[in-house]
Amino acid sequence: MTLTSDPPVDKATGPHVAPSADDGHDTLTVVPLRHPWRWAAVAVAAAAVVLAQFLHGLVTNPGWEWDVFAQFFTAGTVLKAVRVTLRLTFYGTVLGFALGIVLAFMRLSASPFLSAVAHAYIWAFRSIPLIVQLLFWFNLAYLYKELQFGIPFGPGFFSFDTMNLVGAMSAAVLGLALHQAAYAAEIVRGGVLAVDAGQSEAAAALGIPRHRQLRRIVLPQAMRSILPNAANEIISLFKGTSIVSVMAIGELFYQVQVVYGRNGRVVPLLMVATVWYILLTAVLSVLQHYVERHYAKGATR
Template identity: 85%
Template sequence: MALTSDPPIDPQAGTDPGERAAVPDHTDLKVVPLRHPWRWVAVVATAVLLAQFLNGLVTNPGWEWDVFARFITAEAILNAVWVTIQLTFYGTVIGFALGIVLAFMRLSDSPFLRGVSYAYVWAFRSIPLIVQLLFWFNLAYLYKELTFGIPFGPGFFSFDTMNLVGAMSAAVLGLALHQAAYAAEIVRGGVLAVDSGQLEAAAALGIPRLRQLRRIVLPQAMRSILPNAANEIVSLFKGTSIVSVMAIGELFYQVQVVYGRNGRVVPLLMVATAWYILLTTVLSVLQYYVERHYAKGAVR
């Protein structure tokens, strides 16, 4: 038995075999690219404004760039920059270390741990940072001595608090404890962003809880944690200027001291601004590379 096939169907043919659909000829059409006139208007307007701003920076004598150049690398300013970096580093390390603990306390099954973590975050986010700093700085005024012993009973030994917390220690303590409250919520949000099904699969495979946390949860949570954590670190870096109320020689305080002596307010403020911009840029570059490391396998 022979097999026969129907002739191919012409897509251009109509219902009547004698009719043919008209085929449009596109060979003579002119291709015109999409125009964006308002985009170019915005580019030109932005370029003009930027040129005017730069021209004002260069030609306006009020900026006093000679004073700026003299103090940008002055020894007192460099020492103040180092103090600012130290405050940022210690506040970040201690704050996020405590914040990780608070975050997992909040995520635990224990009502007691959840309550303690919630109370800490609520308290330290509610009290202004400057009040916390002044509290630690004036600890000796509030509590002249600390006694260890039986609660509400006799004490075994006590010590004077006059020299217990210095200005620098009070600043680090206040910044770190304040930062921990925000770090706890950042870490908790990152952990909650991880699909719970992965933990269920890991538990079904018998992977220990600590290993689940270290190898499964945190590497994925870091993708959500890093952008917010970087914002907090940058905010803390600039927020260290608040410790100037405690007469600590960080960058902004030292700039105030210098322009209080010579009266050159604007160029000295530009010195502080330049250092803040430089160090924030370094932090942003580090953030980019760390984010790229934890994005492996997630993006192409």
């Protein structure tokens, strides 16, 4: 006979059983507690320190020459250049989007010919760099000294000289507008396609004329998709007007270059242009907000 002793009994927890190698506890993976927000707080604090150092350098570094910046920020030549930049942006936007709307509906047309023409235009003007287009229109008189209207490959009815037909400002507006139209067409087309086709089908079933369907039903809904992308294009065009400086047009960036070419104060003059671009972009962003809010009526609470 063998004597065995019962395992010790804990009055609170019951009998104590020693863990065995077969219960699986030795295969458990211990995962430490993670604190992702601590790392996020560290990243925010580091970014705040870097920003504070940058702002401190803006104030204390004499290389920024803020006195020169203040002298030229509201100078007459700079203000005139700002007006030229705004004019280029306005004309390029209005003409570009007017043509872009026509091209967008040509692409949406059931006519293969109209769709192919619009597609070819968009492909061409999105493929050719803007600076090349501007220089082409600026040198139109060199390429074509005379334009003639008449029967194709036949006699002409009348012609005129191209020497004074396209000046620097006209070439800039024409190039910006035609370039902008290619992108505006795709923005408008995408907005129209975003509207559920059932809207037009229901309107047609009610006997609403097609032009009224487009004006009162499709376009108000399409504007919600068009506006954010259109605003981006307008802001890009506003900043992209600096490219017309290759044609010696006195827009903001060109005028700043002229001034610092004379006095050698490159950094403060570049800051003049930068701050003007920031301020006017902020104004355009505010206008975008209110226009979007107008067209969002009935769609958002």
